[in-house]
Amino acid sequence: MRKSHRVEFPGRRGKLAGILEIPQGPIQGWMLFSHCFTCNKDLKAIVRIARGLADCGWGVLRYDFSGLGGSDGIFAESNFTTNCEDLASATSFLASEYHSPRFLIGHSFGGAASLAMADQIPSVAGVIALAAPSDTQHLADLLVRMDPEIVSRGLGSVVIGGQRLQIQKQMVEDFRKHDLRKTVGNLRKALLIFHSPEDETVAF
Secondary structure, three states: OOEEEEEEEEEOOEEEEEEEEEOOOOOOEEEEEEOOOOOOOOOHHHHHHHHHHHHOOEEEEEEOOOOOOOOOOOHHHOOHHHHHHHHHHHHHHHHHHOOOOOEEEEEOHHHHHHHHHHHHOOOOOEEEEEOOOOOOHHHHHHHHHHOOHHHHOOEEEEEEOOEEEEEEHHHHHHHOOOOHHHHHHOOOOEEEEEOOOOOOOOOO
């Protein structure tokens, strides 16, 4: 039977919170699970997948990005670059306390961060993307359409998943700096994509 173990580890903006799903028997390897844009490590689907992987012998670290869940930081001050930095911090924690991750797995924007970082982590053999976007610019455009004051005043708010979130202009500007399609095009690691053709949030 697996066991779940809460952990905290340092990130660039303070502590990051995570949960380790640890198999009872021999561990085949470790996976690092990154959540979606406004979610956290305790999203039911993430919990079920992580625990299912642990039941199959894989150790899994699911963690919260800065400003979300149990992690320090302010969400409005985060962006795609900080997400990638948090992923790197989680990798360093796994490497120092257990073993470097063999696979990155990510849901939606967490999948995008996993794709962006895969080639920078030597231990990673592949990436599993769950309903991940093919770029980060589309989210910037969506947020600005939801509240134009993000650009005109430098700060706005949007409602996503029933929660109202403050969005700074720097966030959408950062989203527009990244070329995820080019990064994935140059990726030389295994890639497994799960995406519903009927997805109404991130188009197939």
